[in-house]
Amino acid sequence: MELWRYTIKLLAAVVVVGILLVSTGTECRAVGKVGAVTTGSVFEYGAVSCRAHSFSVTDFGAVGDGKTLNTRAFQQAVDHLSRYSQQGGALLYVPPGRWLTGTFNLTSHFTLFLHKDAVLLASQDINDWPLAKPLPSYGHGREAPGGRYMSFIFGTNLTDVIITGMNGTIDGQGEIWWTKFHEGKLRYTRPHLIEIMHSNNIQISHLTLLNSPFWTLHPVYSRIEDCFIVSGDDCVAVKSGWDEYGIAYGMPTRHLAIRRLTCISPTSAMIALGSEMSGGIEDVRAEDITAINTESGVRIKTAMGRGAYVRDVYVKGMKMHTMKWAFWMDGNYGSHPDKHYNPNARPMVSGINYRDVVAENVTMAAQFNGIPGDPFTGICISNATIAMSPKSKEAPWTCSHVQGITSGVTPRPCSILPEKTVACQFPTAKLPIDMVKFKKCVYKVRHT
Numbered sequence: 523m524e525l526w527r528y529t530i531k532l533l534a535a536v537v538v539v540g541i542l543l544v545s546t547g548t549e550c551r552a553v554g555k556v557g558a559v560t561t562g563s564v565f566e567y568g569a570v571s572c573r574a575h576s577f578s579v580t581d582f583g584a585v586g587d588g589k590t591l592n593t594r595a596f597q598q599a600v601d602h603l604s605r606y607s608q609q610g611g612a613l614l615y616v617p618p619g620r621w622l623t624g625t626f627n628l629t630s631h632f633t634l635f636l637h638k639d640a641v642l643l644a645s646q647d648i649n650d651w652p653l654a655k656p657l658p659s660y661g662h663g664r665e666a667p668g669g670r671y672m673s674f675i676f677g678t679n680l681t682d683v684i685i686t687g688m689n690g691t692i693d694g695q696g697e698i699w700w701t702k703f704h705e706g707k708l709r710y711t712r713p714h715l716i717e718i719m720h721s722n723n724i725q726i727s728h729l730t731l732l733n734s735p736f737w738t739l740h741p742v743y744s745r746i747e748d749c750f751i752v753s754g755d756d757c758v759a760v761k762s763g764w765d766e767y768g769i770a771y772g773m774p775t776r777h778l779a780i781r782r783l784t785c786i787s788p789t790s791a792m793i794a795l796g797s798e799m800s801g802g803i804e805d806v807r808a809e810d811i812t813a814i815n816t817e818s819g820v821r822i823k824t825a826m827g828r829g830a831y832v833r834d835v836y837v838k839g840m841k842m843h844t845m846k847w848a849f850w851m852d853g854n855y856g857s858h859p860d861k862h863y864n865p866n867a868r869p870m871v872s873g874i875n876y877r878d879v880v881a882e883n884v885t886m887a888a889q890f891n892g893i894p895g896d897p898f899t900g901i902c903i904s905n906a907t908i909a910m911s912p913k914s915k916e917a918p919w920t921c922s923h924v925q926g927i928t929s930g931v932t933p934r935p936c937s938i939l940p941e942k943t944v945a946c947q948f949p950t951a952k953l954p955i956d957m958v959k960f961k962k963c964v965y966k967v968r969h970t
């Protein structure tokens with residue numbers, strides 16, 4: 523119990539971990555014991571909590587014909603189910619069908635459970651999307667001053683929330699937003715597909731997330747496992763606030779574990795740390811990760827004005843195929859919320875470890891550009907084999923304002939990262955999130 527409370531506290535301290543994904547698809551799936559199985563109308567699924575009560579959205583008048591707007595039904599269902607929070611919690615079942623709805627909020631001790639043939643469709647009428655406040659650590663919408671559109675599925679100040687199912691689909695139908703955005707016709711920042719803020723004990727699993735208007739899953743929890751992400755932007759973006767707003771808010775993202783991620787992102791990174799990192803980012807562990815046809819691997823991006831730090835980053839077991847850069851860090855990202863940032867607020871980048879890396883068909887091995895007078899330190903790369911693309915004409919390594927070491931790396935790194943015989947670090951102590959256990963839960967459909 524003590525341990526569990528500790529876990530919750532730590533989870534609550536992690537803020538703005540963005541899985542940033544644009545207009546394509548995400549599937550995060552844990553297989554094996556945690557997977558959902560069906561026998562007739564009895565579903566077994568793995569979750570951090572099972573629920574004592576259950577309802578179907580049809581109990582609240584929802585119609586899954588793809589045309590009826592079900593916003594009221596979803597909101598009434600959640601309001602009704604919130605009454606069971608102190609009586610074992612409640613599960614809201616979404617049966618097969620196409621369920622059109624506007625934004626709705628979640629509640630505590632609550633499970634949203636999607637059948638495999640259930641599709642939640644986000645309304646394409648902008649009037650169904652109320653405005654919400656900007657993130658406190660951003661001060662602004664990411665794309666425009668002022669507020670931002672409320673996320674499709676939103677929760678704040680909650681505990682014990684599960685969104686799961688049998689790989690059922692949440693489809694943001696984001697195309698109208700992308701079109702308006704590219705035409706410069708939006709006054710406010712686009713909505714996310716799922717956003718959970720100031721919350722703890724959150725599970726989001728066994729879902730297919732599609733066509734987000736903007737960022738796809740913007741959670742406030744710290745383990746990302748078994749994901750397959752196709753993206754037009756960074757597959758996973760780890761952030762913690764933007765310049766003076768992020769510095770003032772001062773909430774770091776830390777103790778983040780990313781495992782068994784497969785990413786396709788031709789114009790962005792598999793995992794990006796930053797560029798908004800003004801609350802600090804530390805203790806990020808990425809293991810068994812694969813990038814295919816992706817611009818870069820685990821990338822660090824920052825700028826003067828951000829302040830704070832990115833430190834203690836550990837990558838172990840990274841496979842890459844068809845990459846522009848295997849390694850990329852830069853301190854010249856720019857992009858400021860407004861003119862009031864402090865141009866002397868230096869970001870500190872230190873303790874960045876990569877080991878056991880295999881990359882094929884790479885255009886440039888590495889581009890490391892620290893900040894003059896503010897070098898990136900403690901870089902360590904060991905046991906890395908990078909096979910260059912036959913067409914590559916670039917110098918494989920470019921380095922400036924960085925310090926560190928390498929060991930067993932080909933092609934030969936730049937001389938400011940000299941050879942030492944070491945294996946770069948990867949922590950062996952478990953994180954609190956590793957102690958979280960899944961229970962086997964059963965849901966029986968009462969009627970169809």
Ligand SMILES: *[C@@H]1O[C@H](CO)[C@@H](O)[C@H](O)[C@H]1NC(C)=O
Pocket residue numbers: 678679720
């Ligand atoms: C939610 O939690 C945050 C952080 O603890 C707090 O600042 C905020 O006032 C809370 N909001 C509500 C609506 O309770």
Ligand SMILES: *[C@@H]1O[C@H](CO)[C@@H](O)[C@H](O)[C@H]1NC(C)=O
Pocket residue numbers: 551553557558559638687688689
């Ligand atoms: C969900 O997808 C995973 C990965 O493809 C698969 O192993 C699992 O059987 C699927 N579960 C269901 C209920 O369809």
Ligand SMILES: *[C@@H]1O[C@H](CO)[C@@H](O)[C@H](O)[C@H]1NC(C)=O
Pocket residue numbers: 844845883885911
């Ligand atoms: C290697 O990368 C280039 C792009 O740099 C791509 O056009 C080509 O198809 C890739 N080759 C293989 C074998 O994947």
Ligand SMILES: *[C@@H]1O[C@H](CO)[C@@H](O)[C@H](O)[C@H]1NC(C)=O
Pocket residue numbers: 839840877878879880905
């Ligand atoms: C080097 O990396 C490869 C590929 O990840 C791995 O199979 C191998 O065990 C590593 N070697 C050592 C000495 O750790």
